[in-house]
Amino acid sequence: MSEEESDGDRACAAARGPYAGTPNHLDAPFWQTPLPVVERLLDLAEAGPDDLLIDLGCGDGRIVIAAARRGARAIGVDIDAERIAEAEAAAREAGVAHLTEFRCEDLFATRLDDATIVSLYLTTLANRLLAPRLRAEPKPGARIIGYCFPMHDWPADISETADHVQVNLWRVPG
Numbered sequence: 001m002s003e004e005e006s007d008g009d010r011a012c013a014a015a016r017g018p019y020a021g022t023p024n025h026l027d028a029p030f031w032q033t034p035l036p037v038v039e040r041l042l043d044l045a046e047a048g049p050d051d052l053l054i055d056l057g058c059g060d061g062r063i064v065i066a067a068a069r070r071g072a073r074a075i076g077v078d079i080d081a082e083r084i085a086e087a088e089a090a091a092r093e094a095g096v097a098h099l100t101e102f103r104c105e106d107l108f109a110t111r112l113d114d115a116t117i118v119s120l121y122l123t124t125l126a127n128r129l130l131a132p133r134l135r136a137e138p139k140p141g142a143r144i145i146g147y148c149f150p151m152h153d154w155p156a157d158i159s160e161t162a163d164h165v166q167v168n169l170w171r172v173p174g
Contacts, residue, residue, distance in 0.1 A: 040162035044169040045143040053117040056107040061087025068096035076102045112137040120146040128152035140174025
């Protein structure tokens with residue numbers, strides 16, 4: 001790890017607080033993404049069989065499951081074990097468990113190198129703290145999708161309204 005990365009990690013940890021990444025200390029509250037928003041986000045990202053989607057803060061897994069229904073491999077991460085269990089059950093019920101994986105882990109510890117799509121519905125602070133990693137870890141051209149909350153100092157490539165909320169697509173620079 002370079003000194004610059006180490007400084008960034010320390011600043012991120014300081015902003016998140018001493019209990020960050022532990023159960024009961026969420027970087028964003030759980031709120032179900034409306035299904036029309038899920039579908040529009042995946043449409044913007046052109047999600048399909050050649051993709052690996054990683055959903056940071058996956059909650060009940062609906063974005064992961066919807067991506068898997070399009071043939072994508074999809075990973076959901078959430079710090080809440082109850083949400084992970086709910087998501088795993090929903091993936092089995094939807095018949096896409098073979099394309100999905102759910103991890104109970106801190107989203108700030110999740111590696112994004114192999115992702116072609118990263119999905120997030122976090123807070124402005126979490127987006128700001130993640131933005132440097134989202135620009136650097138996924139390969140150039142990877143798509144970042146999210147809604148409602150902007151990305152600090154990174155204007156969306158596409159921003160529109162779906163189901164009364166702002167949906168955004170960013171592309172990792174190359």
